Each structure stands twice: as structure tokens, then as C-alpha cells.
Amino acid sequence: MRTSRWLFLVWALLGCSAAASDSEGISPEASELANPALSVTVLGSGQAEAGGQVWQYHLLRLQEAGKAPAYAQWFPPRNPGIWPTMMLTRPYDGITWTGEGVDQKWALRGPGIHPDDSEPHHHAGSSAIAFSISSPEFITAESFFYLFHDFGVLNVFGRFYAGGDIQNDRDDMHAGLRFLAQTPGVDRSRIGILGGSWGGFEALYAAADAPAEVRPKVGVALFPLSDFARQYDYLTSVVPSRVADPVLRGQYTTFFEPYRRRIDATTGGPPGTPGADYSRWTREHLAPKLTTPFLVIHEDWDTLVPVEQTQTLASLVGPRMTPLSLLHLNAPDWNTRGLDHGLLVGQYGHSVNTVTLGHLLTTLGGPSQVLFVPFVQDNLVNWLWEVRVLQYYGRDMSAVAPLLRELADPRVGLFELTTGGVVLGAEWVALAVNALWGTQYTAANIRESLSAGLPP
Template sequence: MRFFLLTLLGLTLVGRPAFAADGDLGVTVLGTGHAVFGDQVWPYQLLRLQEPGKAATYAQWFPPRQPGVSPTMMLTRPYDGISWTGEAVDAKWAARGNGIHPDDSEPHYHAGSSSIAYALAPPDSIAAEAFYYLFHDFGVLAVFGRFYAGGDIQNDRDDMHAGMRFLAQAPGVDRSRIGIHGGSWGGFEALYAAVDAPAESRPRVGVALFPLSDFAREVDYLFNVLPSRVTDPTRLGQYATFFEPYLRRVFATTGGPPGGPGTDYGRWTREHLASTLSVPFLVLHEDWDTLVPVEQTQTLAALAGPRVTPLYFQHWDPVDWNSRDLSHGPLVSTYWSVVETVSLGHLLTDLGRPTQFLIVPFTEVTLATWLWDVRVLQWIGSDVRAVAPLLRELMDPRVFLFEPSTGKVVGGADWVTAVVNALWGTQYTAAQLRDVLAVGLPP
């Protein structure tokens, strides 16, 4: 009955303001629905967020189900295709279907422009992406950047700002427990959203995966650094084709390459981020990333200090840049379940309620294999300082590790203690290991 009433209420709100606007932010519910997982139901609303003088922003909102106020996550979704906005551009791309299509919705499209990938993301798929937050009764706001719709990097930044403005007024949100998460282009959106967030909804914690943080240096990387690393003309052509749509969006905001007449990168550099970022971020990055070089995170972390905690996925052998494909790196692909485990562990332990059980997914063999790599990296002197506090979070008394493929559930403290003792040759109790990890990894 509760969910029937929520759905009925949502239907009466379609096309009308969801609730009183905060200042000049207009909020309109364009549709409602519910996602079902097992025997649980999560109602959602499809929103248009409108700030004066800016293009409309679109978001999917899962209100918290608990009475009172609840922790809330904002997810940046730069590439997801949505078909429910009523805008012609979304209808055009949805009709094209999943695949590679001409990037012809501006900015500055021309006959030689590269094509881009498109994938429609129905509302239920967003629920699946948000499952572990919903499972813990968080509110979740997915904000769509709609890369395929054209725009520029300022428009992306505006979209994320509108999302943060929404969380500043949305009912049921514990505004002291807001988190933000995004990867790659969505990592840029997460970092800059945190910088621009209103004081009322400034995130408490963020996670950014291999984010583009400095646009001036990224352009320099493409024009100057890559040609010094990659000598294969075919591979250089692949880079040029891939990045052409991104450069058009960057130049549409900044005016052109850095140093050119009338260009302005003042709000798009690591210096800008480091001087304005007050939200603590965990940033994950691989040293063989060919799309966003790891130097972006290294230099941002050096400037931002304790506000940016970098976790590096590192190789111990040299790289042949001519043979590397265009990706965020082979290790983040191999260890993707580890990326999810440490990211969710970090966010859930910080934002979760003090007495609730926290279920963190893991793949046992993969996580143990990664920790063996960490042990080797520690032995050869690589920077693995971020690992100890992340393991300590997985030892939080509230945390249970869950392996979806087998259904195995184990206390986080028990599992971490057993694996560290096996790999480091120690004999710690869980309590002893938590004390050790407060300082660093075992020697």
C-alpha cells in the first residue's frame, strides 16, 4: 500500500513542480516509476532542473525510504542516453539506438568531426548502478551530462551544479552526509561539482576514478606529451580521432588551446581545483592510463594535500606506449572489482549510519591477488600509502564483505586480518591489525 500511494502521488505531480523551488532553481517531475530488486521496491522521479539563463539539467531521483533524513549519493552520469526529457535531441539519439553515430548535435560539428558512442540507459539500469546505495536506504541522485547532446564543459559543470542545488532543498536528505562519485569524464564532473556545491549541500566525501582534473594540461598532453611517447603514426591517429569530440567541447568553453588569443583556462586547472576544493576525495588512477595521464592526479594531489587521497594502480615493469591501447589501463580492468570494493567501502563507512550493517561487494580471489601486488610494490618502494586506511575501513565493525557470484558473506575485519597475516607473514589479531593500519601497512 505504501508504494502504491507513493506511485499515485508521483503521477499527480508529473509535469508540475516537485516542491517549492530553492531561490531560482525550478524543479519539475517529468515522470515517475519504481525499480524492483527481489522483494524490494525503490520509487524514483525523473526530473528537469532549471536555473535561469542555463540549459535544462535532467536527473533521476530515488528519494530516501527511511523516515527523517538519510545519507544521499550523487552519481555523475556523463554518457548515459535518456529518452524521457521531451527534448528533440534526446529523441533523435534514442531513435538511432546503441552504437557509434556522428557527433552532430554541436558544438561546432563539421564534416571531419569524429563519431561518438551512444548507449540508452533506461531508468531501471540506473537503479542497478545505484543498487548498493539503495540497499542501504540512501537517497540517490543520478545527474545526466548527456555528452551526446553537444554542449561544452561549462554546460557539464552547470548540470552538476544544478544537481547539488537540488540536494540543498530535497526533502529527506541528511545534508551532513552527502557523497559524490564519478569516473573519467564523470570524475571531472564530480570534482568540479564539489567545488561549486552550495554550502548547504557540500559533499562530505567524494570518489573520483581516473578523473580529468586539469584541462590545460590535458590539451598539452594530447598536443605535446603524446607525440613524445607514441611514435606509431597509426596509433597517434587513433588518439586524434578519439579526442576530437572532447577537444571541441573544451574549446567551446575556453576559446581554444591554452595560450591562444582570447583563451581562458582560469577555472579549468589543478590550481583552480586545489585552491577551491574543500571536500575530501579518494582518487583512483593507474600509471598506464593513456586517456587521462596519471600525472593529472599526481600533481593535483601534491597541490591539494590531505583533501585528495590518491590510490595508484601501479606496474613494476616499463611501459611501451606504442603498444598500449586507448584505455584507463589494464590494471583497473583486471582489478575492477577491487575498484568497486574500496570505493564503496570508503563511501559507505563514511556516510552510513552508526549502527547499520554495511554490505560491501568483493571478489575474494581478485582482492587477495591485488593485495599480493601491493605487497610486492611495497617491497620495491612504490607509493602504497593509501592502501592501509582503505583496508582499515573494510575492517569497520559494521562491514560485511559479500561475494555476489558465490553468496559468501564474511566479516570485513576477519577477512582482512586473515589475508594480511597470510601475505605479510604476520600473526595479528583483528584489533592489533586495526592499530597497525592506523599507521601504515605492516613492514
């Protein structure tokens, strides 16, 4: 489902140099790099500025035999040797550089709400979809905090607007991992993957499908759809049972209609339809294949993807999955709730970014590498106060302590986005925990103390 994009670098203005250049690991003149599993076409190369630095990128067509091409923007590691790499799943970004007619058509339409008429099963009663264009410079900005730490970054585009089905999305992400399997400069033992909402589905299934040599070391999925059969049940049974307002029910139907068409195109129809096959699209299929450790963040007031999807998947995956729930003390009024991933996701979005980046950078970064994690102090304090209150009322907040331990890693400096100041992560975490829980920890012992969980 569409969710607002996060610009990790809010303090930098972007610039661009369109000059093409050679790259480490990809030579522009070698437009077809053959591999039994994948061919790579370099469609263009350029540079973009973010954070006062210039970053080189390459625009790629990735072609696996018998499948539709996938497209990606690749930032090779800028230093010699092998480096950690992040793969970011991007289902909705409009791109204009593929050379395909469908991208040209949507680029001419421009940002806005348009008929979903590139999807093969579009018809007169189909819902429209939102479209926006993400330039290479925009993608550079969203990749910045990984680039700043000398990571390689691969953004893989799902191009929801171009039609297709959920198998095509799964294939796109698989092509991205195949690319990392053959590309110089990638430390294949330190690959991370991140996606949110529909991109969270893409991240989970990509990790499950990953070739053994590029199985991600760590993954983060934000409010992901993971079970398509249960999502159908949610739309056809759960929503009607709890939403009495016919106008709001109609909004659910309109919003999800484009998604249902893409699901049906792969599975053959709703669950129970003669010939429909969901055997590769449920938690029972996904869980045993998911060997990558995942942090999954989900809110209990999510109306797009019910939090139960994450809760039940985590129960099957076991300790490899860490579910962090954003919780309310009270139950929602489903007849007044809008269609979104939850109020807390918006309210504490900065804090979600902080714990997400802290988790990924500390897992993938070098043993002595200085790691800068962005945060907004007031936002993080307010969220931790909510955690403290929820803990007081007996809610399970055990997933928070390990994430705070990561922010207190001796390699971490917390970068305050609103002031530009930097504080040692261990010092800040100790001060925050002491202020909220009434403890007397220090930067020297906060990580050991949190290894037993949050203070009582």
C-alpha cells in the first residue's frame, strides 16, 4: 500500500550533475554483462549531490531469462575493496529513463491520480491510482545515510503503475539480489534489505527467495503485507464486520481494487475460487523460507495491513523475527479511522527511522566504523515515554531494549536533525532511560543493563 516516502536527509538541498562517467564495477561500454541467471544493461550513468558530496550512480535494466525486465538505480561503493550494501525496495516510484513506452506515458501524465490503465485487467469500473516521479537525485537523497557510511546502495523499482502482478514484483526483487551476487565491491556477507508497506512485502519475499550467496544478513519491513490469502479475508470478512459506515466501506473497496487485480492476476482469483492457488503467498509458505533476521514494525491501528499479519508471521518464524508493535492503550473506532498505516506511524515517524537505521547500520557496519544515526530528540523522547506508559499497563515492549542497546553501541553518534548537533549514542540513551525510568545508568554500563530488558 502506498505510504509517504521518507527523506532521511532533511538538512541537505539537492543538486545534480548530469555528466555520465565510468564506474567502479560497471563499464558503460559493456552494456550487456552476461550471467547464466541475469543480464545487466547500463541505461545511463550520472552524478547527484546529497549532503554536500557527489555520488555516482548507474541506471540499470536487469533481465532474468523468461521474466519481464526489472529496473534499478545502483550506487557502487565509492572506496576500493568490498563493502556492505543496502537494497531498498521501491514499489511506487515513477521513473522516466527505462525507454519503455509505459514509463513515457506515465511521465507525460505527471504526478497525480490517474486511471490504472497499464494493468492488463483494468476495466471501466477500475479504481485510479496515485503516481509520482522519483528522479535519480531524489533517490540519491533517500539513499544518503547509507552512502555516507560508504555502503553500496541498490534501489529496485517495482513500478506499480506499469501493471503486472505480485509475481512480477517478486521477480523484480529477485533480479536485484542476482545483480548483487555478481557485482564487484559488494560484501555479500553484509547485505541488508528494507521496505515499507507493499515494499515490505517485496523485502520479505525477496529475502525468502534470495540466492544463498546473497542471502541478506539483516532485513527491516515496515507494516508489511505478508499473507495474501489472509489479506483477502481481511477485506471481505473483517472490514465488513467492524465498519458499519457504508461510505467508509466503499473507500476500502475503491482503494484496494487495484491491489486485488494484481493479486488475482497471479493467484487466479480470490481464495476458494476454482483454480485459485495461494500456496506461495501465505505465511505458511513464507515462514520456513525466511532465514534472514528481520525487524518488523507495525501499528495496531493499521487499517491497510492488519497488525495480525505480522503477529502471526512472527509466531511461525520464531526468534529470527523481531516484531516491534506501535500500540495504543485504547481500542480504535473503526468507523472513524481513515485508511492508513496508523496514527503513531506518522506521529513517531522520526523515531521509526532512528531505530531502523540504528538496527541496519550497527548490524552491517564495520567493527570500528563510526556510525551516524539521525534522530529528532523530542520525538524520540516522546515515543520512549509512550513505551514507558505501555510497559506500566502491562503491554509487551520487550523489543525496545535491544533497539536502544544498538543506539548505545560505542560506534554510534546520534545526529540531531533539527540542530545539527552530535551526541554519543551511549550517553544519550543513558540520560533518556534515567530520566524516564528513574534509573542511574551511565554511558559505560547502559548497554549491559539493557541486555536484561527495559528497567521495571
